[in-house]
Amino acid sequence: MNEIVPGVQTTSALSQAGPPEMDDGPLQAGPAQVDSGLSPSIRVELICIGTELLLGQIVDTNSIWISQELAGLGINCHFQSKVGDNLDRIVLAIRTALARSDAVIICGGLGPTQDDITREAICVVANVDLVPDPEIARIIEEKFTSKSRVMPINNLRQAEVPRGAVTILPELGTAPGLALTIGRKRLYCVPGVPSEMKEMTKRYVFPDLVEYSGTSSVIASRTLRTWGVSESRLSELVAPFYEELEEETRGTTLAFLASGIEGIRLRLTTKGPSIEETTTILDAYEVKLRSILGTLVFGVDDKGMEDALAELLLGQAKTIALAESVTCGLVAARLSRVPGISQTLKGALVAYDPMVKFSLLGVAPGPVVTHDCAREMAVGARRLFDSTVGLAITGVAGPDSLEGVPPGCVFVGFAFNDQRVETTQLQLPGDRLAVQELAAISAMDFARKMLNE
Amino acid sequence: MNEIVPGVQTTSALSQAGPPEMDDGPLQAGPAQVDSGLSPSIRVELICIGTELLLGQIVDTNSIWISQELAGLGINCHFQSKVGDNLDRIVLAIRTALARSDAVIICGGLGPTQDDITREAICVVANVDLVPDPEIARIIEEKFTSKSRVMPINNLRQAEVPRGAVTILPELGTAPGLALTIGRKRLYCVPGVPSEMKEMTKRYVFPDLVEYSGTSSVIASRTLRTWGVSESRLSELVAPFYEELEEETRGTTLAFLASGIEGIRLRLTTKGPSIEETTTILDAYEVKLRSILGTLVFGVDDKGMEDALAELLLGQAKTIALAESVTCGLVAARLSRVPGISQTLKGALVAYDPMVKFSLLGVAPGPVVTHDCAREMAVGARRLFDSTVGLAITGVAGPDSLEGVPPGCVFVGFAFNDQRVETTQLQLPGDRLAVQELAAISAMDFARKMLNE
Structure with missing residues (x-):
């Protein structure tokens, strides 16, 4: 019954993660079944x-x-x-x-x-x-x-x-x-x-x-949002953490939740006599999970990738400009949902026609689905909009190949001041719209990781 | 139970269109209840x-x-x-x-x-x-x-x-x-x-x-999609058409369907002994409905506003460039969903920072939520990307006012060659995201109407 858009992560294993008797509770994943007595x-x-x-x-x-x-x-x-x-x-x-x-x-x-x-x-x-x-x-x-x-x-x-x-x-x-x-x-x-x-x-x-329900204790949850690795890899990474959960007596659980193309969420649920106490427990487990997962975690609860990137940029008092080709404005549109984004977002150039890349972004004429093009687009965006950071995305959304490059191939460029330019290459699954959306999230994630270094 | 984002049309009246006994069939609207015997x-x-x-x-x-x-x-x-x-x-x-x-x-x-x-x-x-x-x-x-x-x-x-x-x-x-x-x-x-x-x-x-169900005949539907008028106004317009439907004996029906923020759909359903016959009937009624509704109809069945605009541009062999402020890339992103759009879409400048409007689009320094700014942005987009058509959107998404202009106020500019520049002003309801999305559809609709003239 899944209309899960094909993502970087394979989520299809999710419905098989729990045995039938786990019905109607959060799906448990990982090596240990941590059943908790949490449920009234x-x-x-x-x-x-x-x-x-x-x-x-x-x-x-x-x-x-x-x-x-x-x-x-x-x-x-x-x-x-x-x-x-x-x-x-x-x-x-x-x-x-x-x-x-x-x-x-x-x-x-x-x-x-x-x-x-x-x-x-x-x-x-x-x-x-x-x-x-x-x-x-x-x-x-x-x-x-x-x-x-x-x-x-x-x-x-x-x-x-x-x-x-x-x-x-x-x-x-x-x-x-x-x-x-x-x-x-x-x-x-x-x-x-x-x-x-x-x-x-x-x-x-x-x-x-x-x-x-007769439960006198407080039940509280916190969700860590991850991007960039499969559910099975996440499961391996948190295996020791599961063992620890099994030994604790409060009945804290960890569940894996898919969230469409927006990555995999790890939800911690615990109970205690008061909100203060559950908050303390969740704080401690969040620290442990973050120490295991590092920058795979991009946000907590309702925070999306655009919130994570905007928060970093605002915190570091940096401005950003975008040069979008395959995503065609999607990154700009997502960032613009964040209230207060005008403090950091200068603008974006959607260079759909390759000529625009050459004329306005100063990309050297030639193939446009390459590391070099992503690099030059990122530098060009910075210069055009006079920003601290330039972020660029070029690639092939499909359904047809472009310059002999198959659909799903995407390059992301990141330029910071005049000091640093980095690029990365991705191969994304799915149809035209899925490739565009995954490329937008992946590009924001790349910028987030660069800014975190 | 609606997650209908507030639209230009008020869709809240939809659930009032039919009396309770109309339950579970398409919602009937308009002066006449055309119940049809269509339903097995x-x-x-x-x-x-x-x-x-x-x-x-x-x-x-x-x-x-x-x-x-x-x-x-x-x-x-x-x-x-x-x-x-x-x-x-x-x-x-x-x-x-x-x-x-x-x-x-x-x-x-x-x-x-x-x-x-x-x-x-x-x-x-x-x-x-x-x-x-x-x-x-x-x-x-x-x-x-x-x-x-x-x-x-x-x-x-x-x-x-x-x-x-x-x-x-x-x-x-x-x-x-x-x-x-x-x-x-x-x-x-x-x-x-x-x-x-x-x-x-x-x-x-x-x-x-x-x-x-014992029905031997073919049942077929066709949906006309409209934008820009309320359901009650549509209902008035199609009143004579309803009277005609009432007199025909095949039991053809017309139903109003909301489609979130994407406008109101009018669905014709009819039956006949063969697909050829139902197609002939639906063709005839579509012609009649279009003669009543004119350019209010932007598409049929699954065609969205971006498809309608792209089709016109491709049919007229015109290119388009965008200058987006309040919509921040949304129009570009929507147009890019249309396969083959690279034939017409040159690119977009997302001018989120007002300085970008002045420096890159040639807008005269001053207030940026005005008819003049929309006009200059449209002209600037055409010039920057060397396109036939320039389409520009500037406005206030909220939650705060800008330049004393309240959220929801949006100006759209349309420039065609060097001959013609038109602008329009809208007041859109809803929160930040709703204003952005409604502005994007409204801007494409404005361009569609200008190209149709």
Whole structure:
């Protein structure tokens, strides 16, 4: 079921890393199975509501995010389902989920429109009626008046609450979340808008679930992101670390997670009586892992390769300019996502036509998929934009060869002041778009390593 | 449940377009509900198998693709679920699905490893045993020997078939698919590898489903992609077209589909006795819709805005150069996805630092988020790269204002030879990344319209 874009790392081994009984916990990798007793025994199930999901019109990123967070908390999620905006079928989906799981998280259908009927479905399942909540109504009206907007009257639908349910006040949107107990099962409803969903689950649902699961300790995770080696090589490197984990008694685990073309993540999960204590444990293991992996680690948690490079450049007060051929602006576009990048990024020349390399970058006429061309492009970018660092990428994205060079062959050049120029050659797998994206990440990684030396 | 980035069009109204009973068919929009009798009455359900899905480690693109295909065929899909590699839970998921739907498509768990247990689960549900299929065994062995590879013995697990099931021979991988009837319900299993799944569903599952549904006619769709107007405005424009559809007897439908930030799609679906006939019908309606919508339509089916612009440039034998500030290389990167683009794209200057605009593009020093700056950048790009067309984008991505101009304000400049320079101003919604992406599409759209005049 993988749409993992072919990467520098082979990730296909991942699904074979754990034996069947490892189901529903983070995949364990490496020589030792470090099973931890981290997982509270409750089983949570997820229902995403919206006809647009069943029609394949939008990608359900919510369930991916919630899945990852639950796995990080060590909470089992055995089933996930999607259902359209239809009362009978939503009711059936909720009943099915409550019958086989201890807690159910419902995403979506809490908005103000006619087809937002999650509230009504809960009333049917819980056999209660909807009651207006004046406090919620006041908050929703305030959200509109504070923006000098007239509130459409149907927004007050969101202030109706199944009797007995706790409302989770909205901090971002206008839709409140809901939490209630049916029989001995917990049921949560959160909005389908990803930002609202994330804020509400982090603030209310996950802490409540952990409490409900009877776990009194704090479970915390930290993810180290790596680039440039295969999963099997990483596994070899961390083998001694695994042995150490096996001997410790807290039940700290290390899991390998693929992240598409963005490299392999190593997630440490531990538990302890307080956040301070789990932070201390994770800090210590992070230091150990970093001492093993060195510069293979480019970031922690949500930090991408562009964040890693930008942070180094900003920290060293250096400016950068790019000369992009095969990546055609991708490196510039990725760097520009980083807030504050204007302090370091001067600009980029996308030299798609080889003539542009000769005329604007001062590359000597001749073949353009070579070490020499990458070197001259990097020097040319520095000169053109008057920056400290010049980074250049030239290569063949495919599908056709160029100058007799096959698709996937990429050269990266790095120039620093007038003192130093380095190049590297890569052979990248995949189609045109994959080669471009892998080349962009690899080029940023090369610059990061050069700046770290 | 939307990860729809805020767009020029408000897409939030989409879920309000159809009344609740329109669930699970394409969303109907506009004044007339054109319900068609296109949909065979069978209800198909989808189960995706794999613990990695429940852990959020990979994006389930299979269910998106199958959903879209089923919707295109007019076949209802009311439920979708994901379950891990656990026998009891897979059995439960299949039984639940068979109880509430007429046909079930299972994706994944057909491979050779220990955790591929879909075959075993089907045996439990159908109350049959697994029998070796010598023909399949021979085919699998041949696939290995033809590549001079030694077959790992566990690959023969794939040659075991639940008694009574029809095997769907694999054309791409080694895992055969399965089809069987349980009670009066149809059950299909296809591999989880997307390429194998797509090949097998198109070749066997969808035709079999259509036959099972009792529909003998061909169902065909065509999607027109639009940019630049809201869904409600589109709805007004096509109102007379809807009336016409209502009067025709073939049951042709028109549905509005959001496509994230990439504009609104209008999908025509019709049926007829043959592909030739449905093509004739769709051709005629496409002409009518285009006569109403004019240049609002930028492409058909999978063609993106970069394809539309590239096609025009290539058709007119014109070259293009870009000067990007707020979009920081995004337009270049998108254009570079189009095969053959090197015939028209000369290059791009990413002028992130305002000084670069002055020094390399010849922009007069002063404010850089203005009509004048966009005009001078477009002219400068043409001159720098010696191209027919210059396209420039300057603006504020946010989160902070720039030169007193708020985030989302973007100017686009278009220069053609020495004869003509045009600019336009946009106010785009959303966060930093959304403004950048919307600006990139809007700029390509502006160039497309200018080239069409």
